[in-house]
Amino acid sequence: MKTKRTAARTIDDYIAGFPEEVRVRLERVRQTILKAAPGATEAISYGIPTFDRHGRLIYFAGFKQHIGLYPAPRGAAEFAEELAAYEGGKGTVRFPSDRPLPLGLIRRIVKYRLKQNEEKAKAAKPRPRKLSASVPRPRRRRA
Numbered sequence: 001m002k003t004k005r006t007a008a009r010t011i012d013d014y015i016a017g018f019p020e021e022v023r024v025r026l027e028r029v030r031q032t033i034l035k036a037a038p039g040a041t042e043a044i045s046y047g048i049p050t051f052d053r054h055g056r057l058i059y060f061a062g063f064k065q066h067i068g069l070y071p072a073p074r075g076a077a078e079f080a081e082e083l084a085a086y087e088g089g090k091g092t093v094r095f096p097s098d099r100p101l102p103l104g105l106i107r108r109i110v111k112y113r114l115k116q117n118e119e120k121a122k123a124a125k126p127r128p129r130k131l132s133a134s135v136p137r138p139r140r141r142r143a
Contacts, residue, residue: 011042011049018062025101026062029069032103033058036110051110054117058110066094067101073112079105 008014015026026049033051034040040053048061059070072093073079082105087094093109095101 007047008044010044014044014049015062022062022064022067022097025067025097026060028101028103029060029067029106032106033060033110036107037114040114053114054121057113057117063094064097066096069093069095069106069109071113073109076112079109079112 008017011030015023015030018026030042030049037051037053037057040051040057043050043052045056045059048059050059051057059068061068061070066087068088069092071091072083072088074083074088074090074093082102083093086096
């Protein structure tokens, strides 16, 4: 769907490369993500829009027949029934262009991913600081 040109540097540039009807859908997904994850930062990673908050949060991409969302919590019981209605791989979900966007589902997926990222960030232990080579170490006294 994208035209053959240089890679987008911003999400605005990415979305601008699509026809109007796709741009509208992509912008709705973008705004849903921003509302669900206040403070998330936008970037382009792997050539597609991504949002970071305590690590990589969520990606989305536009295609001719669908919008993809990554990673999708396919293994989570709370999403099993809803995600079963959409095609996609183990960690992806495709929202077809001929159906309304499930913005509520997208919002819940983003909140789920945000919670995962926050828990991971809390569990990460700070690394012990290494002594600099320029700082002399105390000598041990011999008995």
